Amino acid sequence: MHKVFAIIHKEFTEYFRERVILLTYVLSLTTLFVMGFGMNFDAEHVRTIVVDNDKTPLSMRFQRQFYNTKYFDSKTMDLSFDESLKMIKTNRADLLVFIPLGFERDIAKGDAVSVGVYIDGSFPIMSKTIDGYLKAGLQQFIGRESFIEPNVIVEARYLFNQSMKTRWAIIPGCIALVMLMVPAIFSALMVVKEKERGTIFNFYSSHLRRSEFILGKVIPAFISNIGISFMMFFLATYVFGLPFKGSFFVYLLASILFLVVGIGIGFFISVITETQIAAIILAALVTAIPGYLYSGITSPVDSMEGIAFYIAHMYPIMYYVKIMYDCFLIGDGLGSPNIRLYLLILGGFIFIIYLVNYLLLRKKI
């Protein structure tokens, strides 16, 4: 055991010499802040141009749908079709609404009227959301003008997040991403660094067993990184104002397991790469991007299709994200069989990753 302590001591000396621990925490902090404040899927302030060819009281009232809302920043302009299309093509507008000539007259006669709407489709998430706003707005308008009184009203209730704050929905995913990415990058250099510097031969030629080497590397990385999960907890609850409905015990347990998984992934990368640069790039790629895709921040894993669905299930972040949602928003804790299963799965990941690491780590020349 004292051999393990010797490595741990050596690792910590290097950490402090290279100031990596400080960088790790600054990186976690920036990531959460930038994602938490910068990410927004609500379509707000959509730059809208309304072209009213009718200019009647009814068309004016129709125009009003686009004013005094946080969704649209509207301007009414007298433009030809080509001119206004050019506004979208040159990225000066996101949405065009064309009210045709004879709008009021035709409606009075009972004829159907088509209002032309053009959305910049470059951002599919936004264009779908605008699509929804418009349809809802039209319903409202029709109701107010009482062409048809809608009788059946859908009253939507968002569970766990009554006022549907985007931040509440995003932060748990962001925490998971930080908890995967940062430890993996941190530990991706653990072994490959020694390979490049040649100090790995100290291990090859010593009595040190493989398991002792792994422990000696993983324990200091774990101690240096576990603080991130506490930091994330405080930032989420105090800075971003999320509720915390679950138990802290579950939060901590899941975070510990997930951190060990993250370090294991970093260790794996470190064992299979030959240069530090390759290790860093690989770590950034296999954690940041799949981590983002499968964290459920943009799209829930449950509605994925085909290969993506299976890859998502083979990737540990999904399970951790679900536990995070439970801890912050739902609050079932260990009472829910799913949470117990997810914790168990995370444990399974640890077993597999470290088994692979153990087998791959060879004392070779």
Added chain:
Amino acid sequence: MIRKVLSIIQKEWLDLFRSKGMMIFIIYIFTLDVYIAGQGINIDAKNVNIGIIDESGGSVYVGKIIAQFHEPEFKDIIIYKSRDGLYDDIKNKKIMAGLVFPADFDRNFADNKKIQIQLLLDSTVATISYYIYVYIESIMADFQLPMNLNVPINLKIHKLFNQNASAVAIFSLKELIYAVTLLSIILSAAVFVKEKEQETWDLMLLMPINSNAMIFSKIISQVLIINFGFYLSLGLIIFGVFNIEMHGSLITFFLLTFLYTIGVCGVGLFIASIAKNITQVGMLSMMALIPMDFLSEGFSPLSAKPEIIQWLSYLSPMRYYTIGMANLVFRGSEIGYLWDQFLGILVIAIILFAYGFRKIGRLF
């Protein structure tokens, strides 16, 4: 002079080609990785399992409404007896939404009285739950129509450049931009820090070439590799596999990319001047990359982000590149409307390089 520059480029390439692992990664990043990103995401409300509670006890109308929930948007329709069961299954992610039809549905509907249907949504799947809501609203609206008159107004919605609102183009291109940026920062920082770590820095100083030319040729060697990877990815994956239509000029896109990679290498140069080892390069690169990424157009336009983010985004070279990319690929803007993107990247590149040249040059 040119011969000296060329020989340094040759040396850096040799270094890269010798490392088989590195070559495989670079090819992987530009091909498979971009492919996975384009495939992996589905932003539609698809395969949604929905729960129903029918308190009306088998109303004809409710049956008609339920019949509207079909593929591809909806998958399983599960009937519940109690709200508790429905609530629990939303929690356990068995269903994403639940609808509660009130008692007396038939009678109230026939009497033209107001009826409230409750829709319970899982907020942890933010965007999708909103789409479900909109979708169900429109089902309800359609359901009421034949009973009354025709709706006098219909919206003819055209989603320009992307009628089906498919996410493949934006996700794969965004991934490509991410890869280009990541590699530009890390590779350009690494060519310098590597020399510090391998203690070949002194050898470099002894070379009969001035420091600025040395820095320039090291950077350009990486820029060329990255641009080559970019062409590969664009040809093979973006245009090849995904068949994404390019509305603007390809040459302008290449030009913008070339300028952008040089500009971002300026960030790498900056990192190289403060990092002592590759570990620090890695951490600092991510620290630069993530804010740059979020201070640019991602999956929503900048105008939808908070105002402070919009202002800060002027500092991020990625802002100009992502806007330029969307303008060129999707909107097909002419070059005359792109000058501000070119200018933005140019100014940032000049500042970063001026700093980097001085700082790294001093180490010579």
